[in-house]
Amino acid sequence: xxxxxxxxxxxVLKTGQSMTLQCAQDMNHNSMYWYRQDPGMGLRLxxxxxSEGTTDKGEVPNGYNVSRLNKREFSLRLESAAPxxxxxxxxxxxxxxxxxxxxxxxxxxLSVL
Amino acid sequence: xxxxxxxxxxxxxxxxxxxLLRCNYSSSVPPYLFWYVQYPNQGLQLLLKYTSAATLVKGxxxxxxxxxxxxxxxxxxxxxxxxxxxAEYFCAVTPGGTSYGKLTFGQGTILTVHP
Numbered sequence: 144x145x146x147x148x149x150x151x152x153x154x155v156l157k158t159g160q161s162m163t164l165q166c167a168q169d170m171n172h173n174s175m176y177w178y179r180q181d182p183g184m185g186l187r188l189x190x191x192x193x194s195e196g197t198t199d200k201g202e203v204p205n206g207y208n209v210s211r212l213n214k215r216e217f218s219l220r221l222e223s224a225a226p227x228x229x230x231x232x233x234x235x236x237x238x239x240x241x242x243x244x245x246x247x248x249x250x251x252x253l254s255v256l
Numbered sequence: 257x258x259x260x261x262x263x264x265x266x267x268x269x270x271x272x273x274x275x276l277l278r279c280n281y282s283s284s285v286p287p288y289l290f291w292y293v294q295y296p297n298q299g300l301q302l303l304l305k306y307t308s309a310a311t312l313v314k315g316x317x318x319x320x321x322x323x324x325x326x327x328x329x330x331x332x333x334x335x336x337x338x339x340x341x342x343a344e345y346f347c348a349v350t351p352g353g354t355s356y357g358k359l360t361f362g363q364g365t366i367l368t369v370h371p
Contacts, residue, residue, distance in 0.1 A: 147299070176358075183265060183363055183364070184363060185260075185346060185361035185362055185363045185364050186300075186346065186359075186361045187361075188358065188359075191358060201358075233299060233300070235300075243288070243350060244290075244302055244305060245300075245302075245359060246302075247292075247299035247300040247301075248299050249297075249298060249299045250297075250298075250299055
């Protein structure tokens with residue numbers, strides 16, 4: 144049972160380059176989320192998708208775009224990476240009903256030089 | 257709007273000692289509250305959750321937390337620390353009801369356990 148799978152695990156970019164972080168879940172969850180984790184700041188929500196076909200901004204959406212490709216997959220795109228986007232990125236999913244326990248992927252460590 | 261404050265970014269205890277990690281929240285509606293644990297280079301795992309049933313919640317690995325509405329607190333405790341408890345711990349809040357599971361996290365507390 145894979146749960147939430149993120150790729151890649153590590154990435155180094157140069158300023159201005161673009162990339163897409165991939166996330167897939169196999170739990171038939173409705174809602175999916177992208178967070179970034181920075182030291183001393185906890186996890187901050189970038190974008191979320193309450194259900195297939197919908198996406199909404201979270202707390203820190205600037206510089207990012209997302210696509211809910213289907214019920215399983217939710218990708219995060221950096222169009223023009225900046226050093227301020229150096230962070231650890233986590234994808235999470237939840238059933239979207241009731242208690243809404245979130246299940247997390249292992250993360251993507253991104254460095255922008 | 258919801259917010260979470262974790263008091264103490266670092267907590268250090270000896271093996272066998274009591275673990276107490278503090279969390280205070282604010283919420284305009286009755287909240288659901290969670291504690292997550294993150295081991296090095298891993299994602300977050302759920303330790304326990306409060307969903308308006310019993311105020312004392314037991315989780316995995318011997319942890320428990322008590323919801324105190326009057327104090328707006330949800331502190332995490334474990335009677336006897338083990339070396340394997342060393343990790344970062346996050347408190348999180350979400351409004352009860354239809355909120356699509358959006359969580360607001362605290363800043364995290366790094367727990368160090370000394371032999």
